[in-house]
Amino acid sequence: MLKMRFPNGLKKAFTLSYDDNLVDDIRLMEIMQANGIKGTFNVSSGLYCGENEDPGERWPRLTYKQAVEAYNKFGVEVAVHGYVHRDFTKITEPELYLEISLDKANLERDYNCVVRGAAYPYGGWNETAIHALKHCGIKYCRTVWCDPNFTIPSGDGWLSLKATCHHDVPNLMELAKSFKEMDPREAKMFYVWGHTAEFRNNKNWHVIEELCEFMGKCNDVWHATNIEICEYCLAYEKLEWSTAPDTRMVYNPTAKEIWLEVWGDKVISVKPGETVKY
Ligand SMILES: [Zn+2]
Structure with a gap:
């Protein structure tokens, strides 16, 4: 078997994953677009802010109208995050199937695509959740576990996907620099996750601005959404x-x-x- 390369022969891919359909996702999508960065937004379609409801200051969620307009406009991947964000490991199987499939169905109607990605609400995952996700047609699901080695999973490993890091790790830019400089033997993925309200609460938007600007200038990196990378790797596994x-x-x-x-x-x-x- 020959080694996999990404499209155009590239060896490295970079992607972002942000959860909870938050108001600040719009600012992040503007930063991503300005730097050519691609990524995925994990949406709980039962938890939009009501049209006349105060979204609050700490964790403000988008209204339904705002979300549909913004995610469609920026053309990002929209993925399942549980209909009302219940922990997949703390609910019954019927509840689990509803959390996944109702969210998936709502997103498909609103964003005109067959949704194949997900992130675990609260990061909780187990074998029952993996089984349910597979039955619902989900190809990958991101945990909150991290692996700083830029490893790419295979097969069902995508259903307990680890990020490289959360954006709050103190060595974020060191990781970015080492990723830029590496010439790996195997294809590698740099994957950063978080919530955009954290930038608001910690007043540290500069963290993601600096990262996107730096990674956007890396011409030997494939900038892609979570599902684009996942499905490319799964297609490689299907070669005969x-x-x-x-x-x-x-x-x-x-x-x-x-x-x-x-x-x-x-x-x-x-x-x-x-x-x-x-
Ligand atoms: Zn969440």
Whole structure:
């Protein structure tokens, strides 16, 4: 098997994941757009702020109208975060299925896409939750666990996805710099998560502004949403390989063009439905 590369032969990907459909998501999306950063917003569609309700100062949520307008306008990925944000590990199975599938259905209606991503409310996950997510057509679900090694999961590992870090870690920019400088043997992903109300409460918008500006200038990094990276990696896993050592062929049964490292820095791509000799 040849090593996976990201589109255009890149070895590294960067993405963001922000939860809770908050008013400050709009400011983050403006920062992302200005720097060419892509990412995902995890929405509890049963918890929009009422049209005539005071959203408060600490954790202000978007109204339904504001959310639909903003997430559609910026073209970000919208993903499941539980209909009313109940901990997936503390509810019955019927409640769990409702939290996932009702949120998914609402988002699909409002954002015109088949939703395939999620983040665990409160980070709570277990095997029952993974099973339910799979049954509901969810391909990845982000936990609040972190792995600073930029590791990319495989298969069902995407359903207990670890971020690289929360944006509040003191070494955020050191991680960003080491990611920029690394020339990894395997493809790597830098994944940062949080809540935009934290920037408001901690008065530290500069943290994400600096990160987005820095990462936006990295030309050898694929800037993509969570689902774009996940589904690209899952498509790579679906490649079919010839068997004999002198018939090196790879067949791509998926709908995505997949990039592979042949040797050294030589890279090939296999288009959908194509068989390529290498
Ligand atoms: Zn949340």
